[in-house]
Amino acid sequence: MKALTKKEITAFYGALAAAMPEPKGELHYVNPYTLLVAVVLSAQATDKGVNKATGPLFAIADTPQAMVDLGEEVVREYIKTIGLFNTKAKNVIALSRQLIEQYGGEVPENREALETLPGVGRKTANVVLNIAFGHPTIAVDTHIFRIGNRTGLAMGKTVRAVEDRLEKITPKEFTLHAHHWLILHGRYVCKARKPDCGLCVVREWCHYPEKTA
Template sequence: MTTAPKTTAPRKRAPRQSALTAAEIERFFAALQAETPEPKGELDYVNPYTLLVAVVLSAQATDKGVNRATGPLFKVADTPEKMVALGEEKVREAIKTIGLFNTKAKNVIALSRQLIDHYGSEVPQRRDALETLPGVGRKTANVVLNIAFGQPTIAVDTHLFRVSNRSGLAPGKTPLAVETKLEKLVPLPYRLHAHHWLILHGRYVCIARKPRCPVCVVRDVCKYPDKPL
């Protein structure tokens, strides 16, 4: 009696981390670094607490619009205690030019109270702790950890997500997928500033509708198929 040969299911191939080679990734970040050696975030702040508030307010809003509102606000409320004393109504009035200002005012007061009650009025330096605060998600937490505390986190916003997918650097269907890939791919010397470089590149060069490929410093390694000649 003969038996049919055993068949094994084909192995699923692991998703490719990047369309760029390791050498190309190095050139990618070296070019961004050469263009902007010390990139900075564009939100105004005076301490970790005001940075946290500014990032919470920046959701679905421009940095310039947030800065216009927070300039006067932070002059009178630059600590959790001062913000709570100011009260939700006055916070709401101060940020009324920002989208979703009603919800954001509630979150600012609530997170301030939580900082006072649970963290000695200090901004925690752990992502899991930050994510327990009202209005704070993973992206906000990563921004605060990176800018305020110098941790090599990668905050994936719409600009960074676009650049990572369009260039082939770290393609992914979700912000978390892109973040996870970048954490593995970005060479260590570039890790601290990586998210700033990618966000600024997406904001000013690799823009959504008509990317400025002729002036792009990573044009030679970018895998975007529709680059203009």
């Protein structure tokens, strides 16, 4: 399959922007710290499931110190409906301690620093940098990986390859929101099993050869 041309890429993003002028992530949070925790908890879990668990948790612990004061056992009880909750509870307490000890309780605005925190990888760091600090990062999840390859927007055999390609080809005026546009489009329209091509605002520029009616 041929990759989208520069003109097609601009039109592709322009259509997404027109459809969703102010895209928002679906994880609930109250500050950069709770965003970080929510993203760590969202691995192999739905945003809806994470929000259900973190609503009560963040109501009593929205800072690293408050979370540490709760303790791992209590955190585990709050998030037990989320997959891998035992490991995630350990990571939440450990990353909270590290934030207190190394960063004065603040979330660092730095990818390398974020990636040293327990449970935080490149994708999580990119989400936090984008949403909390307004960096033009693109966190490639399964939805974005699928869209990049299916449409011809940014093809690659690995998540990192797709991320690098997106950063290279995404026009500057679209970089801040690209992450959200693509995730939401993949979640609700360009779905894994059967994309809703009839509802797709970028259908005209998509190179997918098996479009649905």
